[in-house]
Amino acid sequence: xxxxxxxxxxxxxxxxxxxxxxxxxxxxxxxxxxxxxxxxxxxxxxxxxxxxxxxxxxxxxxxxxxxxxxxxxxxxxxxxxxxxxxxxxxxxxxxxxxxxxxxxxxxxxxxxxxxxxxxxxxxxxxxxxxxxxxxxxxxxxxxxxxxxxxxxxxxxxxxxxxxxxxxxxxxxxxxxxxxxxxxxxxxxxxxxxxxxxxxxxxxxxxxxxxxxxxxxxxxxxxxxxxxxxxxxxxxxxxxxxxxxxxxxxxxxxxxxxxxxxxxxxxxxxxxxxxxxxxxxxxxxx
Amino acid sequence: xxxxxxxxxxxxxxxxxxxxxxxxxxxxxxxxxxxxxxxxxxxxxxxxxxxxxxxxxxxxxxxxxxxxxxxxxxxxxxxxxxxxxxxxxxxxxxxxxxxxxxxxxxxxxxxxxxxxxxxxxxxxxxxxxxxxxxxxxxxxxxxxxxxxxxxxxxxxxxxxxxxxxxxxxxxxxxxxxxxxxxxxxxxxxxxxxxxxxxxxxxxxxxxxxxxxxxxxxxxxxxxxxxxxxxxxxxxxxxxxx
Numbered sequence: 092x093x094x095x096x097x098x099x100x101x102x103x104x105x106x107x108x109x110x111x112x113x114x115x116x117x118x119x120x121x122x123x124x125x126x127x128x129x130x131x132x133x134x135x136x137x138x139x140x141x142x143x144x145x146x147x148x149x150x151x152x153x154x155x156x157x158x159x160x161x162x163x164x165x166x167x168x169x170x171x172x173x174x175x176x177x178x179x180x181x182x183x184x185x186x187x188x189x190x191x192x193x194x195x196x197x198x199x200x201x202x203x204x205x206x207x208x209x210x211x212x213x214x215x216x217x218x219x220x221x222x223x224x225x226x227x228x229x230x231x232x233x234x235x236x237x238x239x240x241x242x243x244x245x246x247x248x249x250x251x252x253x254x255x256x257x258x259x260x261x262x263x264x265x266x267x268x269x270x271x272x273x274x275x276x277x278x279x280x281x282x283x284x285x286x287x288x289x290x291x292x293x294x295x296x297x298x299x300x301x302x303x304x305x306x307x308x309x310x311x312x313x314x315x316x317x318x319x320x321x322x323x324x325x326x327x328x329x330x331x332x333x334x335x336x337x338x339x340x341x342x343x344x345x346x347x348x349x350x351x352x353x354x355x356x357x358x359x360x361x362x363x364x365x366x367x368x369x370x371x372x373x374x375x376x
Numbered sequence: 377x378x379x380x381x382x383x384x385x386x387x388x389x390x391x392x393x394x395x396x397x398x399x400x401x402x403x404x405x406x407x408x409x410x411x412x413x414x415x416x417x418x419x420x421x422x423x424x425x426x427x428x429x430x431x432x433x434x435x436x437x438x439x440x441x442x443x444x445x446x447x448x449x450x451x452x453x454x455x456x457x458x459x460x461x462x463x464x465x466x467x468x469x470x471x472x473x474x475x476x477x478x479x480x481x482x483x484x485x486x487x488x489x490x491x492x493x494x495x496x497x498x499x500x501x502x503x504x505x506x507x508x509x510x511x512x513x514x515x516x517x518x519x520x521x522x523x524x525x526x527x528x529x530x531x532x533x534x535x536x537x538x539x540x541x542x543x544x545x546x547x548x549x550x551x552x553x554x555x556x557x558x559x560x561x562x563x564x565x566x567x568x569x570x571x572x573x574x575x576x577x578x579x580x581x582x583x584x585x586x587x588x589x590x591x592x593x594x595x596x597x598x599x600x601x602x603x604x605x606x607x608x609x610x611x612x613x614x615x616x617x
Contacts (some may be wrong), residue, residue: 185516192485203570251570
């Protein structure tokens with residue numbers, strides 16, 4: 092079942108001369124994990140905002156095409172109405188906090204949905220357990236580490252029980268420890284929830300572990316949309332578009348160009364260990 | 377208490393009452409063990425404001441009644457001007473010190489929860505929370521901008537006041553851009569979490585109102601009524617000397 096359908100989407104901000112999103116079309120299945128990558132200015136954040144309804148409702152500009160989340164056309168529903176269906180986590184953890192405690196932060200969206208207090212309490216507990224912040228519910232968000240802050244932001248979205256969760260470069264401002272904390276939450280979500288996830292991220296080394304498919308957005312156009320296992324088949328093309336290639340994939344590509352016989356390029360360290368061990372057993376051929 | 381004492385102090389024209397409120401505030405400051413560094417910034421700001429206002433009173437406010445205490449060129453210091461200035465000083469110190477008590481002794485979250493308990497409209501509570509939250513964020517951005525400019529050789533401690541102020545423009549510009557970006561992010565975050573200014577909402581976190589709270593609120597409310605009545609009935613300025 093299709094969770095997201097984007098059909099020939101064009102978007103231009105009132106201040107921009109060119110289409111920031113230029114004829115973007117794709118579909119995402121329910122429960123799928125789609126990673127979106129591309130250089131700065133490719134239109135990744137704009138695409139995320141379009142899927143939540145914040146564009147076109149919160150920005151001035153020119154919109155063409157159709158975006159449907161579930162059965163809802165995002166042009167017809169304000170972002171606040173779509174919030175129960177699509178959650179979004181932004182890059183900067185500081186800017187997205189609106190209250191004085193972690194508990195209130197998670198409760199904020201639920202208060203806006205006018206849920207009963209018991210239900211809010213239950214959802215806060217559930218969401219905070221999933222992202223492992225249940226021990227800091229009464230702390231102020233600004234007292235937390237970067238990784239914890241982003242986990243709070245994820246919990247705040249999860250608590251609204253959306254069908255789709257969008258994460259727009261959630262590790263962009265985090266240190267290595269914080270990045271790993273966020274990725275471990277994504278792994279947990281992948282394992283325990285059937286939620287559809289769209290992740291904008293540059294750390295290809297990590298996203299290849301989780302993503303079912305990967306999209307390369309470049310100058311507002313989809314340049315590549317493939318299953319993760321196929322995404323790096325044309326390494327030179329992807330690298331030319333500014334996408335970092337996982338090191339083990341790069342090594343495989345270099346070995347292939349030296350004549351090594353690899354069935355496909357490995358993406359993860361575990362996979363590469365198996366492949367390269369086999370290669371060594373066969374005398375490097 | 378903050379609202380009530382600030383209101384009473386600022387409303388009254390009676391020297392004895394204003395002085396009484398200032399003493400009450402100072403007692404509260406002592407009881408709450410507010411550290412001097414927390415009060416110093418208020419004292420400095422109020423001190424500067426009072427100095428400037430005294431100069432303005434002395435230069436621009438004509439002495440229309442009462443004896444003249446001092447006259448030199450454009451500067452004329454009248455007794456009534458001094459008395460008014462003194463009353464303003466008492467009011468400002470009382471109001472600012474009680475604000476310091478609130479901010480030092482009360483968590484920001486509890487301030488907002490207090491407003492909710494008082495049934496202040498949701499949107500007002502939200503704006504107050506956002507302001508308190510953004511003050512903390514902007515102050516961090518401010519010091520980050522100062523550090524960034526300092527690392528490029530801009531020295532904020534050298535030169536006269538005007539030169540130093542001019543250098544702060546270089547902090548203000550990046551701060552302005554960062555603040556715009558933060559406002560945009562905050563607006564997006566609000567929309568993505570179903571925020572609308574109107575419509576039914578649940579107030580999840582509220583402070584339960586105890587009987588003692590009600591008694592204190594009634595007493596302070598009564599005090600406010602008395603002070604307003606006193607002010608409306610019109611007490612004359614006491615004659616000094």
